[in-house]
Amino acid sequence: MDGFFYRFNVWKIVIPTLLILVLLYVVPVSASDIDISVEGPGISNWVFTPGITNINSTSITLNVSSISSTWTVSVKDGLDFSKPSSTVGKMVEWDGSAYVTPNPWVLGKAMGIAGPSVPLKTTGASVTLDGSNQIIESGLTPVTGLMMPLTISQPVAYTDPHLKGGHQYQVIATFIAFAEGGPPPIVTGIVPAEGITGNVVTVSNLSGFNFLTHSTAVLNRTGSSNINLTGIIVTPPTKMTGTLNLAGAGVGRWDVTVTNPDGRTGTKPQLFWIKYPSAPMIGSFGPPFSGGKGSTMDVGVTGQGFQSGVAVKLTQGASVIPVTVTQVTSTTIDGTITIPSNAPMGKWDLTVTNNDGQFEKINGVFTVQ
Amino acid sequence: MVMPVAAVGSIANITGNPEDYISINEQGDISGWQFTQDFLNVNSTDCNLTVTSNHIGWTVGVSDANLTTSYPGHMTEYDPNTLAYVSDKHLINAMQIDGDNAHLTNYTATLVTLGHDSQVIWKGASDPQGIGHFQNIPITIQQQVDNADEHLMGGHVYRIVVTFTASIL
Numbered sequence: 001m002d003g004f005f006y007r008f009n010v011w012k013i014v015i016p017t018l019l020i021l022v023l024l025y026v027v028p029v030s031a032s033d034i035d036i037s038v039e040g041p042g043i044s045n046w047v048f049t050p051g052i053t054n055i056n057s058t059s060i061t062l063n064v065s066s067i068s069s070t071w072t073v074s075v076k077d078g079l080d081f082s083k084p085s086s087t088v089g090k091m092v093e094w095d096g097s098a099y100v101t102p103n104p105w106v107l108g109k110a111m112g113i114a115g116p117s118v119p120l121k122t123t124g125a126s127v128t129l130d131g132s133n134q135i136i137e138s139g140l141t142p143v144t145g146l147m148m149p150l151t152i153s154q155p156v157a158y159t160d161p162h163l164k165g166g167h168q169y170q171v172i173a174t175f176i177a178f179a180e181g182g183p184p185p186i187v188t189g190i191v192p193a194e195g196i197t198g199n200v201v202t203v204s205n206l207s208g209f210n211f212l213t214h215s216t217a218v219l220n221r222t223g224s225s226n227i228n229l230t231g232i233i234v235t236p237p238t239k240m241t242g243t244l245n246l247a248g249a250g251v252g253r254w255d256v257t258v259t260n261p262d263g264r265t266g267t268k269p270q271l272f273w274i275k276y277p278s279a280p281m282i283g284s285f286g287p288p289f290s291g292g293k294g295s296t297m298d299v300g301v302t303g304q305g306f307q308s309g310v311a312v313k314l315t316q317g318a319s320v321i322p323v324t325v326t327q328v329t330s331t332t333i334d335g336t337i338t339i340p341s342n343a344p345m346g347k348w349d350l351t352v353t354n355n356d357g358q359f360e361k362i363n364g365v366f367t368v369q
Numbered sequence: 370m371v372m373p374v375a376a377v378g379s380i381a382n383i384t385g386n387p388e389d390y391i392s393i394n395e396q397g398d399i400s401g402w403q404f405t406q407d408f409l410n411v412n413s414t415d416c417n418l419t420v421t422s423n424h425i426g427w428t429v430g431v432s433d434a435n436l437t438t439s440y441p442g443h444m445t446e447y448d449p450n451t452l453a454y455v456s457d458k459h460l461i462n463a464m465q466i467d468g469d470n471a472h473l474t475n476y477t478a479t480l481v482t483l484g485h486d487s488q489v490i491w492k493g494a495s496d497p498q499g500i501g502h503f504q505n506i507p508i509t510i511q512q513q514v515d516n517a518d519e520h521l522m523g524g525h526v527y528r529i530v531v532t533f534t535a536s537i538l
Contacts, residue, residue: 038379046385050423060381078380094384111383156387158423159501168384176378 034066036073036177039147045168048156053112057151062115062137064122065144068179072263073148074133074214075113078174089129091154091169100167107160107169112153121146133176133214135263176214184264185210187256187271194273197249197356203229206240208268212260215240219254219272227254249274251356278305279358285350285365293341293368299323301333301352309355314348314366321348343368391422393429393535396505401526404514413509418468418491418533420476421502426495426538430487431466434532441485444512444527460527462513466490469507474498476506487534 040061048054062073077089083099084092089110093100114126115136121143127134137148163169186209195201206217206229217229217240227249229242240258253270283303291297301312312323312333321343323335333352348366353359397416404410420429433441438454442463446456468478468490475498481488491506493499521527 034377036377036379038381042381043383043385046383048385048387050387050390051421054385060383062379080380091383091385152383154385157501158390158421159497160387160423161425161497161500162387162389162423168386170382170384173381173383174378175380 034068034071034177034179035064036175037063038175039063040149043152046154048154048160050156050158050160053153053155055151055153057149060150060152062148062150062175064137064139064146064148064177066139066177066179067142069139069142071137071139071143071177071179072135073115073137073139073175073177074135075127075129075173075175076133077129077131077171079131080172080174083172085131088131089171091171093163094168094170096166096168099170105161105163105167105169107154108157109155111171111173112151112155113173114151114153116148116151118146118148122148124148126151129171129173132216178212183210185212185215185258185260185266187258187266187268189268190256190271193271194275195244195246196277197246197251197274199246201244201246203240203242203244206242206256206258207238208240208258208266209237210260210266211235211237211240211258215258215260217242217256217258219244219249219274220257220267221250221252221254224250224254244272246274251276251354253357273357275356275358276305276307276354280305280307280310280352280354280360282350282352282360282362282365285362288366290339290343290366290368293339293343296336296338299335299337301335301350302331303333303352303360304331305354306330306333306352307354307356311353311355313351313353315351316344316346316348316368319344339368345369387423389424389537391420391424391427391535391537393421393533394419395508395533397508399510402512404512404518406514406518407516408514410512410514411509413507416508416510417505418508419502419504420491420493420506420535422493422535422537423500424537425493425497425499427493427499428489428536428538429468429491430534430536431481431483431490432487432532432534433464433483433485433529435530436485442483442529444529446521446525447528448523448525450524454528455525458519458521460512460518461515464529464531465511465513466531467509467511469509472503472506475501475503483529483531487532490533 043059087106091107093104111129115124117124123138189207191205219227232242234240251274254272255269256271257267259265281304314321325335327334347364349363350365351361395418399415438445439457440459443459446458448455464483467480470478476491476493481490
């Protein structure tokens with residue numbers, strides 16, 4: 001018995017102590033847990049040789065320290081100094097104090113940036129600079145003052161003109177280091193949650209958790225090009241604002257996906273609704289009475305706002321008679337129905353649903369007799 | 370426990386400018402050209418020029434840069450065996466050179482009567498159309514041969530060396 005109590009009391013001390021140690025070990029990382037600086041002479045007045053890809057592997061070096069075992073360094077063109085968004089990733093004519101407007105010269109191809117692989121410490125990658133955070137280093141272990149010379153490559157064609165008047169081509173590469181280990185972003189809502197196709201929508205609150213300063217967001221769905229949230233302002237970790245340009249956007253429900261700079265994503269399916277300017281409006285339906293059960297008959301709907309792809313059905317409780325649509329204009333729908341042999345007698349309701357999901361339902365417009 | 374991701378950033382400002390570049394490459398010679406007398410002999414198939422420039426504003430000049438002959442621009446008697454001009458005997462009319470004008474948005478060409486001084490035969494457009502790699506621009510060589518131009522004996526020929534020079538403005 002003495003031995004039992006001894007062991008019991010020991011574990012009463014050891015277990016809480018282990019818990020405290022574990023809690024201390026997984027203390028949240030903070031910005032001070034990773035550090036990055038760009039060192040080296042930099043690249044100014046690089047004299048490009050036309051007709052080749054110009055390479056510089058000596059002038060820009062990343063110095064990274066991280067106490068996290070997994071970390072990344074990403075790079076993007078941050079479009080600083082009002083650099084036109086159409087030139088993202090590319091070097092643009094700079095007069096010494098500002099980008100030339102309105103028609104600056106722009107090198108034809110974007111800059112390439114590659115990080116080295118350091119055995120057992122980091123895996124490098126080569127990217128073509130654009131507006132998104134692209135990982136050029138993926139750390140494998142904590143590091144202190146790890147120096148990584150970058151390879152900068154700039155293709156220059158003969159059609160890229162030599163600039164006169166002391167002008168230079170310029171781009172500012174923004175490097176961001178992340179200590180990973182945190183959770184992926186979680187999307188919970190978006191305000192507004194709908195928009196009219198063709199319009200520009202100001203998103204006042206894309207809400208969720210674990211958003212980061214450089215998180216990005218898109219509307220996405222299978223078979224469609226993503227719609228980027230632009231002009232993003234993130235209030236970490238729960239809010240994001242920006243603008244959605246719905247020009248040419250397909251109607252219907254879209255997923256909302258947030259991507260953190262470490263590549264982790266969070267998606268809330270079918271959160272955003274892109275609609276036509278108006279819902280369908282039913283004016284009339286005919287004929288008002290069915291033929292015999294099992295018979296097929298032509299039917300017609302008049303109204304407004306009907307769109308190609310519209311769906312029409314008659315319902316009574318759980319019973320459904322689908323309308324096979326044969327022709328649609330904005331104000332008329334022609335179709336056929338077959339009265340099921342077991343169709344309940346009495347009044348049926350009509351529902352017209354456009355392919356964006358907007359619909360109108362009118363009760364008791366059709367009688368099965 | 371939720372672990373946030375830490376992020377820090379830094380930037381690199383990169384500036385550069387392509388070096389001023391222009392090059393020309395003439396391809397093709399005309400040998401053993403059988404002239405017809407009292408006739409404007411024309412060859413527009415054997416010679417062409419490739420111009421490459423990243424500088425808006427360029428010219429290509431043409432000249433007879435040979436200082437050993439007394440009649441610049443004129444084909445002069447030459448001995449292929451000794452590789453030397455052997456007399457001042459020359460064709461009466463100077464050679465004319467014309468350029469292709471098929472790509473006026475890129476460059477314009479001018480008919481030039483050859484002389485010792487360089488004369489502009491091509492001028493690149495003064496806008497973005499004027500830069501790039503313009504390959505195999507046809508060159509037209511015109512030689513008016515007079516009835517008084519003497520037929521050469523002993524394997525001698527009339528010869529001229531045409532020099533093309535590219536410049537940026």
